Amino acid sequence: MPRPIKALIHTEALAHNLAQAMARVPDSRTWAVVKANAYGHGIERAFEGLRRADGFALLDLEEAQRLRALDWRGPILLLEGCFEPRDLELCSRLNLWHVVHANEQIDWLAAHKTQVPHRVFLKMNSGMNRLGFQEAALRSAWARLNALPQVDEISLMTHFSDADGTRGIAHQVAAFARATADLPGERSLANSAAVMRHAASAGIGADWVRAGIMLYGSAPDAPGGSIQSWGLKPTMTLRSRIIGTQQLQAGDTVGYGSTYTANGRMRIGIVACGYADGYPRHAPTGTPVLVNGVRCSLVGRVSMDMITVDLTNTPEAGFGSEVTLWGCDPGGSVLPIDEVATAAGTIGYELMCAMAPRVPVAVSVGG
Numbered sequence: 001m002p003r004p005i006k007a008l009i010h011t012e013a014l015a016h017n018l019a020q021a022m023a024r025v026p027d028s029r030t031w032a033v034v035k036a037n038a039y040g041h042g043i044e045r046a047f048e049g050l051r052r053a054d055g056f057a058l059l060d061l062e063e064a065q066r067l068r069a070l071d072w073r074g075p076i077l078l079l080e081g082c083f084e085p086r087d088l089e090l091c092s093r094l095n096l097w098h099v100v101h102a103n104e105q106i107d108w109l110a111a112h113k114t115q116v117p118h119r120v121f122l123k124m125n126s127g128m129n130r131l132g133f134q135e136a137a138l139r140s141a142w143a144r145l146n147a148l149p150q151v152d153e154i155s156l157m158t159h160f161s162d163a164d165g166t167r168g169i170a171h172q173v174a175a176f177a178r179a180t181a182d183l184p185g186e187r188s189l190a191n192s193a194a195v196m197r198h199a200a201s202a203g204i205g206a207d208w209v210r211a212g213i214m215l216y217g218s219a220p221d222a223p224g225g226s227i228q229s230w231g232l233k234p235t236m237t238l239r240s241r242i243i244g245t246q247q248l249q250a251g252d253t254v255g256y257g258s259t260y261t262a263n264g265r266m267r268i269g270i271v272a273c274g275y276a277d278g279y280p281r282h283a284p285t286g287t288p289v290l291v292n293g294v295r296c297s298l299v300g301r302v303s304m305d306m307i308t309v310d311l312t313n314t315p316e317a318g319f320g321s322e323v324t325l326w327g328c329d330p331g332g333s334v335l336p337i338d339e340v341a342t343a344a345g346t347i348g349y350e351l352m353c354a355m356a357p358r359v360p361v362a363v364s365v366g367g
């Protein structure tokens with residue numbers, strides 16, 4: 001029998017979360033962001049649930065090829081644009097729209113031989129200070145692109161640093177509006193957190209929103225917000241089983257480094273899941289785990305292949321019992337990935353992207 005760990009990708013939940021995103025910005029078109037192999041879900045596995053999106057946004061040209069191989073004929077946007085001049089050949093061949101955030105990318109376009117002019121998204125740095133042209137340079141970049149026969153439509157975009165936080169987006173929205181006021185073209189500003197928290201702000205939806213994490217059943221504002229409060233469903237379940245139990249007495253310790261000491265008699269379950277499966281090694285004692293659908297707590301250190309769980313809350317659990325590390329229990333209980341991430345001092349994004357290749361993944365078409 002194979003090791004009992006497995007992951008499930010929930011097609012219906014992906015479709016539900018996408019519909020939630022689209023409903024918040026009914027006048028916009030929605031990019032489903034599928035970078036990082038659909039946030040660890042697998043592009044091919046996530047595609048069916050997300051195919052009602054208006055387009056797909058990603059970074060990797062290889063992932064764009066995989067989308068075209070799925071027969072997706074609609075828009076694909078390369079969020080970081082081209083990395084070297086020959087990437088433009090693939091953009092021409094596969095009809096990929098691409099971000100232009102640096103002068104070098106304009107130089108490459110000017111030298112590119114193509115029959116089909118490209119649709120580009122000119123990126124402004126409105127305060128994030130990662131990719132994009134600052135306000136003073138934006139206009140000349142636009143004029144250069146506009147003069148190129150290789151360029152068809154020019155759209156305008158920017159990215160928020162604090163859509164999920166207290167600083168908010170108003171300063172960046174204002175900078176973007178000021179810099180682009182008299183430039184034509186479609187606009188794209190919002191990520192998931194902006195779609196969720198700032199949908200009412202003027203111009204936020206603009207022409208295109210870029211929804212990522214919310215599609216995958218994680219709240220960008222966790223732990224303040226939660227998928228329950230936003231009406232989102234888990235799209236990835238990580239499940240395994242108890243492969244051993246131990247009866248402990250007061251003073252007994254658990255695992256490497258003996259970081260957990262039993263206060264009294266207690267039973268623990270040994271679960272076939274560890275950091276080599278993508279479970280966060282920094283998850284401390286107290287991190288929630290579902291055993292037979294009942295909330296229990298991790299105790300002791302996470303090992304490569306195993307974790308140890310306090311079974312006090314579910315005395316009938318034992319060898320072979322079903323364990324849900326995050327996502328949906330077969331009985332219908334939910335453990336949002338964000339709760340595990342928060343306990344481990346990280347974010348849902350990192351956990352889903354880090355699910356390890358050794359975990360077998362299946363697609364669950366229903367819930």
Ligand SMILES: *Cc1c(COP(=O)(O)O)cnc(C)c1O
Pocket residue numbers: 033035079159190191192193210211212213214220
């Ligand atoms: C990843 C990414 C997004 C999506 O962000 P989420 O927080 O996952 O919604 C949007 N825009 C750009 C440019 C990105 O890189």
